[in-house]
Amino acid sequence: MSTTTEKESWRDTILAGLANYIDAGSIVAGSAALALWQEEYKLSNDFVGLIGAFGPNAIGAGVGALIGGILCDRLGRKTIYQWDMLVYAAGMAMLVFASAPWMIVTGFLIVGLAVGADIPASWSLIAEQAPDKARGKHSGVAQVLWYLGPVVVLLMSLALTDLGGLGARIVFAHLLVIALGLTVLRSRMKESRRWEETQKSNTPRPALSTLFKGKQLTAILGLVGMYGFWNLWAGTNGFFFPYILKTVGAATQAQAVAIQALSFAIGMASIGLVFMRLADKVNQRHLFAASAIIQIIGMALLALFPLTIPVALLYVFLLQFGGGFGAQSFFQLWSAEMFPTALRATAQGVCFAIVRIALGVFSFFVPMLTATGFTTLAWILTGFLVISGVIGLAWAPRNEGKSLEELEAERRAA
Numbered sequence: 001m002s003t004t005t006e007k008e009s010w011r012d013t014i015l016a017g018l019a020n021y022i023d024a025g026s027i028v029a030g031s032a033a034l035a036l037w038q039e040e041y042k043l044s045n046d047f048v049g050l051i052g053a054f055g056p057n058a059i060g061a062g063v064g065a066l067i068g069g070i071l072c073d074r075l076g077r078k079t080i081y082q083w084d085m086l087v088y089a090a091g092m093a094m095l096v097f098a099s100a101p102w103m104i105v106t107g108f109l110i111v112g113l114a115v116g117a118d119i120p121a122s123w124s125l126i127a128e129q130a131p132d133k134a135r136g137k138h139s140g141v142a143q144v145l146w147y148l149g150p151v152v153v154l155l156m157s158l159a160l161t162d163l164g165g166l167g168a169r170i171v172f173a174h175l176l177v178i179a180l181g182l183t184v185l186r187s188r189m190k191e192s193r194r195w196e197e198t199q200k201s202n203t204p205r206p207a208l209s210t211l212f213k214g215k216q217l218t219a220i221l222g223l224v225g226m227y228g229f230w231n232l233w234a235g236t237n238g239f240f241f242p243y244i245l246k247t248v249g250a251a252t253q254a255q256a257v258a259i260q261a262l263s264f265a266i267g268m269a270s271i272g273l274v275f276m277r278l279a280d281k282v283n284q285r286h287l288f289a290a291s292a293i294i295q296i297i298g299m300a301l302l303a304l305f306p307l308t309i310p311v312a313l314l315y316v317f318l319l320q321f322g323g324g325f326g327a328q329s330f331f332q333l334w335s336a337e338m339f340p341t342a343l344r345a346t347a348q349g350v351c352f353a354i355v356r357i358a359l360g361v362f363s364f365f366v367p368m369l370t371a372t373g374f375t376t377l378a379w380i381l382t383g384f385l386v387i388s389g390v391i392g393l394a395w396a397p398r399n400e401g402k403s404l405e406e407l408e409a410e411r412r413a414a
Contacts, residue, residue, distance in 0.1 A: 009138070012129055012189050016081060016122040017142030018182055022088065023115045025149030025175055026056040030108060032157050033095070033168035040165060041101050049364065051108050057235070058360030060112020061119070062353035068117025069349020070208075072124060073342060078191045080345075081121040085183040088114035092176040096169050116356070120348035127336030127344075128194040132403040136279025139333045140271050146328075147268045151261050158257045194404065198342045205342050211350065215411055219338040220351055222395030223331060228355045229388040230327035233299070233381045235359045236366055237319075244315070247307050263320045270324020279325070279333065285396040288330055292389030294322030299385055303378035327388055330396075337399045340408050 031052070038048050054060045072080045091110025098104050122142070130138035153171055160167025198205075210216055245256045278287055298318025305311050331351075339347040369377055399407060 006131075008190075009129055009131065010141075013126050013138045013141050014145075015182065015185055015189060016125045017145045018178065019081070019115070019118040019122040020142045020146035021149040022175055022178060023056060023061070023119065023149070024146045025153045026092075026111055026115055028150040028153040029157070029168070029171045029175065030055055030057070030095075030111075032153075033165075033172070036165050036168055037098075037101075037104055041104075043101065047101075051105055053360040053363055054105075054112060055108035056112040056115045057356075058112075058363060059357050060109050061116035062356030062360065064113035064116025065119050065349040065356065066116075066353035067113075067349070069120035069345040069347070069352075071117075072121045072345035072349075073195075076191050077121050077125045077128075077195055077345070078186070078189060081118055081125060082183060082186040082189075084114050084117045084121070085179045085186065088118070089176055089179040089183070092172055092179060095172045096176060098169075116349075116352065119352055120345040123332050123336050123348055124195075124345040125192055127333070128192040128341065128404065133280050133401050135337070136333055136400070137276045139336070140276035140279065140329060142332060143271050143275070143324075143329045144268050147264045147271070151264045154257050154261050154264075158254060194341045206340060208343070208346065211339070211343060211347055215414055216339060216343075216347070218395070219334075220347065222391065223335050223338070223351045224354050226388055226392035226395065227327050227331040227351070228358055229384045229391070231355050231359055232362055233384040233388070234328075235363060236369070236377075236381055236384075244302075244307065244312050247312075259316065263316045266317060266320035267324045270321045271329060275325035275329045279329070280400055282400065284330070284398060284400050285393065287325060288327075288396050289389070289393050291322045291324075291326030292385065292392060294318050295326060296382060296385045296389060298322065299378065299382040303375055303382055307374070327392065330392070334397060334399070337404065337407055338397065340411070341404065 034048050034051060037043060038045075052058070068080055068084065088111060091107045091112075091114060094103050094107030094110065098107060123139075126138050126142055127135055152174075156171050156174065157167065160170055163170070211220065241260070245259060274287075295318065298315050301311055301315050301318070335348045335351050336344060369380060372380075402410075
């Protein structure tokens with residue numbers, strides 16, 4: 001590969017991977033703003049929960065991924081990942097200038113749909129343009145950007161705390177500017193060569209129903225089970241993490257933000273030092289298993305021992321370090337590798353939709369789970385991680401170092 005091509009490949013990976021930045025950034029910014037808007041507009045807890053469920057964290061993103069994935073395989077990756085940023089910008093603009101509850105609801109829904117649509121397009125492009133022996137490394141960059149989004153939003157929110165609602169609007173505005181900038185920069189990117197080849201091929205386009213048969217169905221079930229249960233842990237974690245911070249003495253806003261930012265920094269270090277270096281070289285099943293074990297131990301600490309500062313810090317380190325090269329990173333990588341190019345984005349959209357919609361439904365029951373007590377909830381979340389680890393270990397493929405064409409030939413032979 002020429003130097004110019006390699007530079008273009010990394011540039012395209014970063015531009016596509018920024019979908020992860022605005023996804024995670026939207027979730028964190030939205031959670032902070034909703035608390036302010038609830039007080040300003042006297043919104044009920046049920047109404048706030050409904051907005052959260054249909055926003056970028058759950059159902060809205062899931063539906064967007066399902067629709068976007070299908071369109072992405074039919075119209076091309078570039079068409080979706082370029083123009084959906086304008087849709088995202090429109091939704092974010094409504095949040096920046098929101099003056100009534102209906103604008104908040106509409107803005108969050110539009111943002112969720114746009115974020116969801118961008119994910120399969122971006123992940124497909126990253127996998128298809130990355131070198132065969134560096135797909136994990138390129139996928140890791142997108143995951144680093146996912147962790148970076150919350151860090152930037154948290155620090156901005158802390159700096160703008162005194163501005164109240166205006167501060168939240170400024171945070172949204174920075175995401176709006178990034179979306180508009182991405183629209184311009186992505187217009188210069190090339191379409192995926194592999195997708196273009198499927199359009200020129202005389203081979204009939206595989207039917208959508210083939211995704212729900214044989215090895216394709218096994219792949220969907222493996223991905224959804226492995227990542228879905230992990231995501232239930234991740235989604236619920238946000239509810240009790242403030243309790244941990246309060247219990248160990250991080251009473252101020254600055255202390256809470258510092259600990260959360262540190263946790264994301266550990267995750268980014270884990271992705272860069274472990275996942276990006278090893279995912280293309282070592283047995284991926286073993287790497288995933290190591291991650292699952294580390295996270296299970298970290299979560300079990302909260303169920304077995306009193307919540308002290310050393311236990312809390314060890315929990316943060318183990319969960320974030322193990323998570324960096326675990327379920328989420330492998331979900332992005334494997335969901336791109338396990339399906340043919342003609343149906344890759346559609347399959348990713350299906351998997352992502354099931355996981356995010358399930359989280360949205362589950363979020364309605366989280367308050368009931370938290371009412372059972374901290375220790376009971378800690379055991380439930382440990383169980384989620386165990387189930388995720390068992391499914392992943394039983395199903396995890398061995399794709400390291402293989403081209404997408406080799407993987408597709410293996411599927412056809414099977």
